[in-house]
Each structure stands twice: as C-alpha cells, then as structure tokens.
Amino acid sequence: MNTTLTNAVPVIAGTYRDYHGGYFKILVSPEETNGAMAMIDMVLPKGVEPPLHVHQNEDETFYVLEGKMTFGVGERQVELGPEDALFCPRGVPHVFRIDSAQARFITLITPGEMVNYFMDFSTPTVGDPVVKPPLGPPPADVIELLLTTLKEKYSITLM
Numbered sequence: 001m002n003t004t005l006t007n008a009v010p011v012i013a014g015t016y017r018d019y020h021g022g023y024f025k026i027l028v029s030p031e032e033t034n035g036a037m038a039m040i041d042m043v044l045p046k047g048v049e050p051p052l053h054v055h056q057n058e059d060e061t062f063y064v065l066e067g068k069m070t071f072g073v074g075e076r077q078v079e080l081g082p083e084d085a086l087f088c089p090r091g092v093p094h095v096f097r098i099d100s101a102q103a104r105f106i107t108l109i110t111p112g113e114m115v116n117y118f119m120d121f122s123t124p125t126v127g128d129p130v131v132k133p134p135l136g137p138p139p140a141d142v143i144e145l146l147l148t149t150l151k152e153k154y155s156i157t158l159m
Contacts, residue, residue, distance in 0.1 A: 016125035019118060020048040022102065023129035030112030038112030041065075043104045045133040052095040056155035059110050060088045062096070067103030071096045093159055102131050117154050121146060 016025045022044035030038045052072070062071070063085040071078045071086050073094045078086055088094040109115055137143070150156040 016129040017119070017122035018125050018129070019044075019122040021045045021133040022048065022131050023125055024118060024122070025129075026115060026118075027106070028112075030115055033112060035111050035113060037108060037110045038115035040107045040109070040115060040118065041104070042107060043102060043129070043131055044098060045102045045131050046098040046100065047133060049097055050095065050158075052093050052159040053150075054093045054157050054159065055088075055090045055114070056157075057090060057111070058114050059090050060094075061108040061110075062086050062088070063106040063108075065104040065106065067098060067100035067105075069096050069098055069100075069103050069105065114154055114156075117150065117156075120149060 016023050019042070022042065024040050024042040026038065027041050028037065028039040030036070062069075062080070064080045064082055066082060069080045071080060071088070071094065073086065073088050074092045079099075080086055138146070147158065150158065
C-alpha cells in the first residue's frame with residue numbers, strides 16, 4: 001500500500017485522490033459549508049474496509065451507488081445495494097464490509113472536519129483513477145500513525 005501522511009493538504013472539491021487501493025473525490029468540502037458537512041464520492045475494493053469503530057464528533061450517512069455492502073451499526077446488520085442509504089450516528093460503533101469486488105458510495109460527514117483524515121492518508125491521483133487492491137497491509141509505522149491520528153486528532157476509536 002502506498003499511503004503517505006501529508007500535512008495541511010488543502011481540501012479541493014472535485015479532484016481525485018488515491019486511498020487504500022481505491023480512490024475518492026470530495027464533492028462538497030467543509031470549507032464550502034462553514035464546517036457543517038462534507039460529502040465524498042468513494043470507490044474501494046473489497047478487503048480494505050475499516051475495522052469496527054466509533055466516532056465521537058460526527059455522524060456519517062452512506063449512499064451506495066454501485067456494488068453491495070453490509071453495515072453493522074450498533075446491534076443492527078444491514079445489507080445495502082445501489083440506491084440504498086444508511087445513517088450511522090456518532091457514538092454508535094459501526095463497520096462496513098464490501099461484498100462485491102468493489103463498491104462506489106457517497107459518504108456524508110456531519111460536521112465535515114473528518115474529511116481531512118482522508119486527505120491526510122491519501123495521495124493525489126495521477127492520470128485516471130483506478131481500483132488497485134493493495135498487495136498487503138500497510139507498514140507497521142503507517143498503521144501506528146493512522147491509529148494515533150484517528151484517536152488523537154479525530155476522536156475515533158477502533159474497537
């Protein structure tokens with residue numbers, strides 16, 4: 001996996017960035033909404049999903065455009081396909097699994113500051129965006145930095 005932490009990357013709506021074997025673009029940046037929200041169009045391959053985690057500061061809403069995903073929100077398990085949506089409130093542990101080879105989905109983050117996490121752990125896309133699953137997990141130092149950043153900067157706890 002080619003993940004690089006960048007500092008103070010400006011959030012530019014509409015440009016693609018490589019992220020965990022997939023890519024995303026920010027549709028609405030927190031700067032456009034006075035921090036109220038951010039919206040991301042993301043494409044990820046199966047197998048790179050986050051572990052069970054809980055956000056203390058933001059809610060997330062997911063809208064599936066392509067593929068199939070299964071979400072766990074609290075005690076609920078919900079299968080989503082194209083045109084299905086799900087709200088994940090702050091303070092409630094949640095996780096998702098991509099059931100198809102890849103999935104394309106919109107994530108609405110309220111408030112929007114957490115979009116900077118995606119900027120921190122992504123790189124600018126060169127050429128056309130492509131899905132290229134990583135050959136293995138990130139190096140230990142990247143995982144440690146990711147975990148520390150999630151906890152200390154974004155108040156997200158992995159479970």
